[in-house]
Amino acid sequence: MTDSTPSAPGTPGDTLTRRKAALRRDALAAREAAYGKAGGTSGGTAGDGATARATARLSDLLARTEGRIVAGYMPIRSELDPRPAMEAEAARRPVCVPVIEARGAPLIFRQWTPDATLIPGTFGALIPERSATLVPDVVIVPLVAFDRQGGRLGYGGGFYDRTLAGLRDRGAALAIGFAYAAQEVGDLPIEPTDIPLDWVVTEDEVIGPLT
Ligand SMILES: Nc1nc2c(c(=O)[nH]1)N(C=O)[C@@H](CNc1ccc(C(=O)N[C@@H](CCC(=O)O)C(=O)O)cc1)CN2
Ligand SMILES: Nc1ncnc2c1ncn2[C@@H]1O[C@H](COP(=O)(O)OP(=O)(O)OP(=O)(O)O)[C@@H](O)[C@H]1O
Numbered sequence: 001m002t003d004s005t006p007s008a009p010g011t012p013g014d015t016l017t018r019r020k021a022a023l024r025r026d027a028l029a030a031r032e033a034a035y036g037k038a039g040g041t042s043g044g045t046a047g048d049g050a051t052a053r054a055t056a057r058l059s060d061l062l063a064r065t066e067g068r069i070v071a072g073y074m075p076i077r078s079e080l081d082p083r084p085a086m087e088a089e090a091a092r093r094p095v096c097v098p099v100i101e102a103r104g105a106p107l108i109f110r111q112w113t114p115d116a117t118l119i120p121g122t123f124g125a126l127i128p129e130r131s132a133t134l135v136p137d138v139v140i141v142p143l144v145a146f147d148r149q150g151g152r153l154g155y156g157g158g159f160y161d162r163t164l165a166g167l168r169d170r171g172a173a174l175a176i177g178f179a180y181a182a183q184e185v186g187d188l189p190i191e192p193t194d195i196p197l198d199w200v201v202t203e204d205e206v207i208g209p210l211t
Pocket of ligand 2: 009010020152153154155156157158159160161162165191193194
């Protein structure tokens, strides 16, 4: 293949798609290293306290959005764990988590409480077995890589872009990326469908407002 015969956008041979795949690989390796240092999902006492520090920063930011419905997520693989912050919020207001209804469709959100019965959802993240469907005002967004302009790279399904676009059509929705500082990259490639993050919270800092 030559540059004069580019692949269709979004196909594996497309330059941007290949660049994103390489960035995703590197960022996932950095995330796994940070996760290991932090002591894994539980935070652990043997870890470096990254989860606790990130939780404190996230809770501070969330305190400014009192009363609004918050979406968190059930962490998979080496994702930074938002559950300690979600648990604190669930004592005061509704908290929900994403559910994949179909490939190519926006995510929906089901109410989550710390004692909810969870079952595996599509792609492995846990979902509440049955609970009310909610529309969040504030979305804590999992990610693979972020930049300081609000750029975000996920697993490549486009789920959060479609979801945030839909939520914003209905009104304001605040998007807060939640990640280890090690997941920062210089400049992510931007596609027309990418929805920028309003904030990024790491164990080291709160970055924003970005929009
Ligand atoms: N914790 C968490 N929950 C989430 C997301 C997330 O990123 N994190 N999602 C955010 O979208 C949705 C799940 N989306 C996902 C999409 C793809 C893969 C995944 O593992 N993809 C494979 C490729 C699979 C394929 O294309 O067949 C991979 O990356 O190796 C995981 C989650 C909803 N819930
Ligand atoms: N609003 C949208 N409408 C239609 N297609 C979209 C939309 N947003 C993203 N997509 C498509 O989804 C594909 C994957 O997007 P992208 O690489 O940005 O995913 P991601 O942000 O890494 O993944 P995720 O959000 O699932 O974690 C893109 O090829 C894009 O064309």
